[in-house]
Amino acid sequence: MKTDNKLKGRDLINVGIYGAIYFVILFAVAMLGMIPIFLPLLSVLVPILGGIPFMLFLTKVKKPGMIFIFAMIMGILMLLTGMGPWPLLTCAVAGLLAELCFKSGAYKSAKKAVLSYGLFSMWIFGNYLPLFTDYEGYFAQRADYGEAYISAVQKLMPLWMAPVLLIACFVCGILGGLLGRALLKKHFEKAGLA
Amino acid sequence: MVELKHVSFRYGLGESNSEQASSLSDVSLTVRDGEFVLLTGPSGCGKTTILRLINGLIPHFYPGVVEGSVTVDGQSVQERELYETAAQVGTVFQNPRSQFYNVDTTGELAFGCENRGLPEREIYERIDGTVARFRLEKLMDRNIFRLSDGEKQKIACASVDVSGAEIILLDEPSANLDFEATLALRELIRLWRRQGKTIIAAEHRIAYLWDLIDRAVILRDGRTIRELSGKEKDTLTGETLAVMGLRSTMQEAPDQIQLPTIKEGDREIILRDFRFTYPGAGHPVFDFPELRLAAGEITAITGSNGAGKTSFLSCLCGLEKRCQGSLELDGKRYDRKARQKLCFMVMQDTGNQLFTESVLDEVLISLPKGTANEKARAVEILKQLDLGGLLERHPQSLSGGQKQRLAIACALASGRKLLLLDEPTSGLDYAHMMETAGLLRQLQGMGATVLVVTHDSELIRACCSRRLSFSPQYTGRNNK
Amino acid sequence: MAYSSERSQEARRGFLDPRTKLALVLILALFVMGGLGGEALRSIKTVLSALPFALLLVERQGKRFLRGVLMLAVGYGLLFALPYLPGVLNFIALMCGGILTRFVVTVVMGEYLIASTSVSEFISAMERLHMPQAVTIPMSVMFRLFPTIGAEWRSIRRAMRMRGIHLGGAKGTQVLEYQLVPMMTSTVRIGEELSASALTRGLGGPVRRTNICRIGFRAQDCVLLAGCLFVIAVWILEICGVALW
Numbered sequence: 064m065k066t067d068n069k070l071k072g073r074d075l076i077n078v079g080i081y082g083a084i085y086f087v088i089l090f091a092v093a094m095l096g097m098i099p100i101f102l103p104l105l106s107v108l109v110p111i112l113g114g115i116p117f118m119l120f121l122t123k124v125k126k127p128g129m130i131f132i133f134a135m136i137m138g139i140l141m142l143l144t145g146m147g148p149w150p151l152l153t154c155a156v157a158g159l160l161a162e163l164c165f166k167s168g169a170y171k172s173a174k175k176a177v178l179s180y181g182l183f184s185m186w187i188f189g190n191y192l193p194l195f196t197d198y199e200g201y202f203a204q205r206a207d208y209g210e211a212y213i214s215a216v217q218k219l220m221p222l223w224m225a226p227v228l229l230i231a232c233f234v235c236g237i238l239g240g241l242l243g244r245a246l247l248k249k250h251f252e253k254a255g256l257a
Numbered sequence: 258m259v260e261l262k263h264v265s266f267r268y269g270l271g272e273s274n275s276e277q278a279s280s281l282s283d284v285s286l287t288v289r290d291g292e293f294v295l296l297t298g299p300s301g302c303g304k305t306t307i308l309r310l311i312n313g314l315i316p317h318f319y320p321g322v323v324e325g326s327v328t329v330d331g332q333s334v335q336e337r338e339l340y341e342t343a344a345q346v347g348t349v350f351q352n353p354r355s356q357f358y359n360v361d362t363t364g365e366l367a368f369g370c371e372n373r374g375l376p377e378r379e380i381y382e383r384i385d386g387t388v389a390r391f392r393l394e395k396l397m398d399r400n401i402f403r404l405s406d407g408e409k410q411k412i413a414c415a416s417v418d419v420s421g422a423e424i425i426l427l428d429e430p431s432a433n434l435d436f437e438a439t440l441a442l443r444e445l446i447r448l449w450r451r452q453g454k455t456i457i458a459a460e461h462r463i464a465y466l467w468d469l470i471d472r473a474v475i476l477r478d479g480r481t482i483r484e485l486s487g488k489e490k491d492t493l494t495g496e497t498l499a500v501m502g503l504r505s506t507m508q509e510a511p512d513q514i515q516l517p518t519i520k521e522g523d524r525e526i527i528l529r530d531f532r533f534t535y536p537g538a539g540h541p542v543f544d545f546p547e548l549r550l551a552a553g554e555i556t557a558i559t560g561s562n563g564a565g566k567t568s569f570l571s572c573l574c575g576l577e578k579r580c581q582g583s584l585e586l587d588g589k590r591y592d593r594k595a596r597q598k599l600c601f602m603v604m605q606d607t608g609n610q611l612f613t614e615s616v617l618d619e620v621l622i623s624l625p626k627g628t629a630n631e632k633a634r635a636v637e638i639l640k641q642l643d644l645g646g647l648l649e650r651h652p653q654s655l656s657g658g659q660k661q662r663l664a665i666a667c668a669l670a671s672g673r674k675l676l677l678l679d680e681p682t683s684g685l686d687y688a689h690m691m692e693t694a695g696l697l698r699q700l701q702g703m704g705a706t707v708l709v710v711t712h713d714s715e716l717i718r719a720c721c722s723r724r725l726s727f728s729p730q731y732t733g734r735n736n737k
Numbered sequence: 738m739a740y741s742s743e744r745s746q747e748a749r750r751g752f753l754d755p756r757t758k759l760a761l762v763l764i765l766a767l768f769v770m771g772g773l774g775g776e777a778l779r780s781i782k783t784v785l786s787a788l789p790f791a792l793l794l795v796e797r798q799g800k801r802f803l804r805g806v807l808m809l810a811v812g813y814g815l816l817f818a819l820p821y822l823p824g825v826l827n828f829i830a831l832m833c834g835g836i837l838t839r840f841v842v843t844v845v846m847g848e849y850l851i852a853s854t855s856v857s858e859f860i861s862a863m864e865r866l867h868m869p870q871a872v873t874i875p876m877s878v879m880f881r882l883f884p885t886i887g888a889e890w891r892s893i894r895r896a897m898r899m900r901g902i903h904l905g906g907a908k909g910t911q912v913l914e915y916q917l918v919p920m921m922t923s924t925v926r927i928g929e930e931l932s933a934s935a936l937t938r939g940l941g942g943p944v945r946r947t948n949i950c951r952i953g954f955r956a957q958d959c960v961l962l963a964g965c966l967f968v969i970a971v972w973i974l975e976i977c978g979v980a981l982w
Contacts, residue, residue, distance in 0.1 A: 072339070072941025073318060073932055075871060079878025080928035084921055086879065087886050115917055119925070132871050136879070139872070143759075143850055145843030147766040193770055193839070249614055250918045253651035256925055312937045340942030348937045355930035358940070360881060363742055364857040367949045372939035380949050384742040394740045398749065402884050420938065574899050602899055608923055609889060610896035612915040623900065653922050667900065 068126050078133050081120035085133075086140060088112050106191070106231045110184035114239025117183070118247050121176045122257040127166055130179070134158025134186055146190050153189030157182055177240035184236025188229045195225050259288040259311055259424060259455065264325035266306060266315065279303050281310075281479040283325075290423075293456040297463055298476035299502030299686045304459035306479075308426045310334065311457065313342040329424065344373060347422030351429040351684060353409035362399045362412050369420030380419075387418045391445060405562045407438025414445045425449060427458035431465060432684035435562045435712040436510045439465050461686045464508040475501055504687050509714040511559040516717070516724035523551035523723075524587070526675075526706065531582035533565065533572050542568055543727070545582075550725065552586060555697050555707040557717045560727025566710045567605075569727070570677045573708070574600045586674070600675040601668035605683070607660040611652035616644060616663055619652050623670040635670060642666045642696070658689050665696065669703070676700060678709040682716045694719035746951045751853055752795055755862035757958040758850045761788065762843070764965045768972070770843045777975045781968055789846040796853045805845035812837030856880040861950040874940065882928060889923045890916070 092108045124130060138154030141147075161183035168175025251257040267280045279301040286307065288294050296304040309315040310327045313334045327334045334342055347369070350356040359365040366387065370380040388397060393415055396408055404412065410430055417425055427446070431439045443465045449456060450469060458466060463473070473490050475483040483501070485493070495505060519525065532544035542565030550556055558566050572580035575596035584591045584599070591599050604610050613619045620635040628634055639645050642662045647655070652663055661681055668676055678697075682690045690713065697707050697720045708725075711717060717724065767773050769785050793802040815834030822830050856877065863873045893916055902915065935941075954962070 070871060072874065072936050075874035075941065076878050076928070076932040076935065079875035080882065080925060080932075082875055083879040083882035083886060083928075084924055087883065088917075112913075112917075116921060119921065128871065132875060136872065136875055139876070142762060142766065143847055145762070145766070145770075145840065145845070145847035147770050147843060148763065149771075193772075194836075246914070246918065250651065250653070250914075251922075253614065254653035254922055255651075256653075256922060314933055314937060318933055318936055338942070339936045340939040343937055343939035343942075346937070348934070350930065350934055352927075352930055354885075355927040356934035358877070358881060358931065358935045358938070360856045360884070363746065364950065366742075368935075368940075369938040371947050371949065372942055372944075374942075374944035374947050377947055377949050380947065381741070381743040381746075384949075385740060388740045388742070397740060397742070398745050402888075416938070571895070576895050576899060597899070597901065600899075604892070604896060606889075606892060606923065608926075609892045609919050610900065612897070612902065612919060622902065653919070671901070 070126055070128050070132075074123075074126060074129055075132070077120070077123045078129055078136070081116050081123070082133055082136055084116040085113050085120075086137070088116065089137075103228065103231075106187055106228050107235050109187055110181075110232055110235035111239040111242060113184070114180055114236070114241070114243035115246055116243075117180050118176060118240060118243025119251055119257060121165065121179070122247070122251075124165065125170050127162065130162040130165060130183065131155075131158040134161065134183060137186060138189070141190065147193055149192040150186060150189035153192070154186040157184070157186035160185075173244060177237060177244060180240035180243070181233045181236035184232045184239065185229060187232045188225075191225070191228055195222060258290055258330060259286075259457065260326075260328045261286040261307065261310065262326045262328075264310060264323065264327060266310065266324070267322050269320035269322070279306060279479060281306050284476075284479070284481055285325075286474065286481070288455060288457055290455055291453045292472065293450060293470045294458070295463060295466055295470045295473045296457065296459045296476060297461065297473060297503055298482075299688055300461075301478070302476040302502075303479040304476055305428055307476075308348065308428050308457065308459050311424070312346045312348045312426055313337065313339045340372065343369065343422075344420075345422055346424045346426060347417030347420050348426040348428060349410070349413045349417055349430045351432045353406040353413065353433055356413055357401050357409065357416075360401060362393075362396055362401055362404070365401060365412055366416050366419045369416060369422075383419045383421065387415050390448060391415050391418065405438075406433045407435065407441065407562055410434060410438065410442060411445065414442070418449070422454075424455045424457070427456065427460070429460055429462075429684060430458075431460065431462050433680075436512070436714075437561050443469070461504050461684070463504055464506050467506045475503070477502070499687060502687050504690070505715055511557070511712050511714045511717055512726055514557075514559075514714060514717050514724060516557070516721060518556070518723055518725050519549050519551045520723075524553055525585075526550040526552050527585040529583050529585070531572065531580065531584075533568050533577060533580045535568075536579070548725075550706075550708070551723045552706045553701065553704065554723045555701055555709065555721045556723040556725055557721040558708060558710045558725045558727060559712065559717070564727040566727050567679055570602055570679055570708070570710060573675070573677060574602050599673060600677055601671060601673040602677040603661060603664045603668070603679065603681060605679045607657065607664050608653060610664055611660060614651055615649050616652060616655075617648040619663055620666050620670045623667040625672060638666050638669050641669075641699075658685065658692065661693070662696065665700065669700075674705060676705050676707045678707070678711075680710055680712070682711065682713045687715075690716055691719060742949070746949060749855070750951050751855075751858060752957065753792070753853070753961070754952050754954050754958045755850075755854050755858050756866060756952070757954070757961050758854065759862070759866075760962060760965050762846050762850060764968055765789070765843050765846050768968060770839060774972045774975060778968070778971060781971065785968070786842045789842060789849050792849050793845065793852075796849070798849070798852050801845070801848050801852055805841065805848065808837055808841045808844070812841060855950075857948070857950040858952055861948040861952050864946060864948055865952070870941070870946075878928070878931070881931070882924065885927055886920065886924050889920050889927075893919050 089109050092105060092112065095104065134154040134157055138151035141150035161179040164182055165175055165179040247257055262285055264284050265282045281303045284307065296307055298304055309319060311329065311334065315321060316323055316335060317339045323335060329342065329345055357365050358368055366384050367380050370383060388394060393411065396412060401409060401412065431442055434442060446456065446469060460466060472484065472486040474481055493506065498506065528545055528548040530546065531548060532541045534541040560566055571577050573596060575593040581593060584596055611619055613622060616639065617635055620638055621631060624631055624634060639648065642665060644659065644662055644666060652660065655663060681693050685693065694716055697709065700707055765785055768778060769782055790802060790805055812834050815830040819827060819830055860873055860877050897915060
């Protein structure tokens, strides 16, 4: 077989297949997140559950670009479902980091795969960004309850929460990656999928 | 012209688990322009592999080692890219649910031409031409997910037609179709015949094609064992066919097989007020004020796709809240909840009903709680079903037939008395079909009642003793 | 009359071009949710916020419209109830209300986009925006697979019920395994067959794809796109320190 690095139809379809599974899981968890109390849970549950399809996806990744495209598509879908343009930004960065990390393991190192998924999971932070950017500016326009809101939000989502959430995404990503690896060994390899 | 010269092939690593992946050794085949060749033989004979060599999926999609040469109109398939071969060779695949790429029918017809970058105007004209010839007006601008399998397969054929391919490959296109849909498929193939297309079909069900073909090539274990052309093929007897592992060449509608639904002296299963309406539909798909079935027998449930046979099974299993009727067996009445513990269904996608990581575990979780000596019992059941050697295998890695047997093993373990099977022989060759028939008789011997939804006349002939027809005149009071 | 695919494509055309919808999604995300722009844009933002609701009505998506209104009502209801709520409840209400009112407009816009755009329209729009195949192919595969995944998932849950596998809370991870593993296995298998079929039909060739789906800008698109440009213009002027009013 030729070993050129250009992405072919099959590679792109693979991105679509695993992207679809990942997004469905994301969406199912996000339904929980519709109740805003659970919002911070997204940074825990999505990285952990998403690790299952993503680790299987990584077994199909042999060429550069697939992880990055996967990430960008998540960003586009977030934009379309109304989460704003910030996820696009974090997806680009996280996707690139994940791509480089997995590439450094020659697209087969298991440890790098887990790490790569941890990095990838940091894109989820983009969904929280609007809560941290400019909330004074935004709520100052609603003078009636603006003050109370800001102080309350600052209590629950104080600025120091930002790095905490980001790290939570990463750590849970690592956990999800490990879970994904475990299921890969327990099921998918035996079933002939990986 | 399609030419295979001394072709041998072995699937590469990672493909060894795929069910129909079987190698070829030294196969030569020439198909002239306008010829219609049938490739047939028992599963694993290599007929699908030959089609994959011609459309280029081997080696571009399924990697492996190819020896010899495969050419289409003088061009080597191996050396060309897949999208180059795509303009000449069109393929209709087995599974109607997985071969469409678009969500709507019109987009699906246009897909091949769009990929080649043909001008819009030309694509419109081609679609209109195909729609008129195939009489597809009613299927256009529809959501493909709402079509029946027969309709999906028609769209798959139409999309090959729109692409204008001169060579058409059919990879078991009838496997999931009922009798009428198979006849409709036959008509489309006849249209292509008249247009002078080159057709190569791989099939187990050979009856619907038998009088249309120029030549039949019979394969076994990756080799050509016999070629029949012209008159030769008409002289084959049923026994010779069976010896070669082939299905019957006679077409028989399952509804024509004369079997009673119930006989004098049968133990009875009585269904009362058994009706089911799809959410949002005006009238029920079936409605039985009272229906008597024979207990302890193998009953075939026949009728065209969409008649509600599969829904009938779900209702029996108590999976449909909308069906509140009751079932009476041996003087005991079972309501919906109770039926969940009485019936076991072997679904069409058997893979979706197996959950654990090994064959043994799968049976263990089915045993009632508190069974003494669980493991020994499970192994015993698995041995009965010829799965004794596969205890540690992952259920998802089994072949279709093995998954089916495993599901039945779970049914036996759970001690359910009513076994329901949904199209258990679609896509099976003669030997495997007979194996399933034998298995059903074995279950009957163990005292189970078996209901099997099927459009396979040969299976009915082989093992069924009763038949319930799901055609409108039987389905009760509101259907006109 | 004979069937004409061109005529029926024309008849199926949506009210807006998908590209216009994308532009609106972006503008709403930036200005309404993202809070770009200050005092000068305040009244414009009110108009923008109402836009997705109006569009849902135009497309006769009554249910989605009502759901959006309900979300908005709950959000504001919580915020207005604040003064009457004690301690922790107050806090929760504030949080929920704040987030709901902030996200609802863009979420409703997203709902509108999804409800009113067919997959082929969307892909056609992406292609006209010169998105590379690296993006359009995976996305079209995803849209194709979503209904499949749903169907497989339902079928697996039914099978679990049929087999009588009820798992208690203690075996949470097992529920996950029992549902996710077969769901992924069958989705991946269907996906594989899907790619085989798509590749034999020439997907992924180096030519520029055509798309028979009819999209294009009409009067309503031009009005809305002009509106988007206007919003951006006002914002730039504001940054430059020019006050319009």
